[in-house]
Amino acid sequence: MSLFIILAIGAGLLVGLSRQLNGRLALSTNAWESSFWNHIVGLAFVSLIALLAGGLFGGAPLDAPWWAYMGGPIGVLFIAAGSWAINRIGAAQTAMLIIAGQMISGVAIDIAMGVQGQLWARALGVALILGGMWVTRTAKAKG
């Protein structure tokens, strides 16, 4: 169990590391180029894993709805936005706002798709996040 806890925390550290590296690349190049390198290097890496471990093809991926294949274009925009933001508001505020946006849009999509949920938890969660964003919004970056 503790191994999986380390893996889950490690995944979060890797997300931060990835954004920091891409942000550093954008500092010398630009946000679009950093997104390009993130994707092509990631493609090479995932392909290497597939070659060594197998498991790339299976199931019936062609039966998936067309929009399930749109994750790539969305990801290009996501990495570019992260590389752009981190050099302007810092790593902590970028992470905070991305988490806030993910959580609040998740609630919106759940409600739109009719996913059952507890109203009090959704209302309280969104209110706390909006409050946190308001507090941070007026923070001055020091250094």
Add this chain to the structure above:
Amino acid sequence: MSTDNPPRFIHYLGAFAAGGLITLMLLTNGTLAQYGTLLFSSWVPHLTGTVLAILILLTLRPARAAPKRPPLWAYLGGVSGGLTVVATSAAMNSALALSGTIALGLAGQIVFSLFADAKGLFGMAQRMPGWRDFAGLALITAGALILIFYGSAP
């Protein structure tokens, strides 16, 4: 090192909107994983993303911000991203489940970002987080935990 341009509302809005993109990606890539394999659901978006990024670079031809070449290790963000998929899928299939994996992942992300800002990691701007940052973090983390563990419970 201090920033040349002070933070503006558009920067906050951009980061917040990027969070919305993650929700869409979870939907697209998660659906793809239901039809194909987990590796396939990571490989496809990297492939289509690479193609789109090339088209964007050819169309916009954005200028490089600095004449000096970036260090080679700065190109490794994609490796870190690929490893994230592996670590996440392993943890997700344990007793932690999806909610526990996401919650611990948020913790890891926040700790890393605070450390990175305080150190000015990899030569980026150094920012000492103030009390408002910690207060905002506490509120956002509390809200996120409530949504993760109680938000979509039956």
